[in-house]
Amino acid sequence: MSDLKYIPFEEEQDNIKTAVTGYWTKRAESFLTQRQHELASPKAARWLGEITAQLNSVAASRDDRLTISALDRPAWDVEILRTIGFSTISTDTTFGDRIFAEKDEFYIPEKMFMIRALK
DSSP states (O other): OOOOOOOOHHHHHHHHHHHHHHHHHHHHHHHHHHHHHHHTSHHHHHHHHHHHHHHHHHHHHTTSOOOGGGSOTTHHHHHHHHHTTOOEEEEETTHHHHHTSSOSTTOOOSOOOEEEEEO
């Protein structure tokens, strides 16, 4: 085994900062491309198929057609999560207001909410 060489951090501080900054800058630039690739992948289509099948199954068991926008949300979501075994569930109905504080090109007028669920 070779001897370890100790390099004081102070001597390498600028090089480390440059390396770390470069790594995260490069990673950030490719993040959007990576997400777009993932959303267009066969796996994403399989996920969507599974989710759709589950939602249709829930709708069929309720003897009505599932129209997600007509449901009392997030109460409906909490009920479903409890039914499938989640015990700790919290919701935040002010989430969308914090994200869309101004009405710009990304504004979504429908009320958004966030759910946190733990089994």
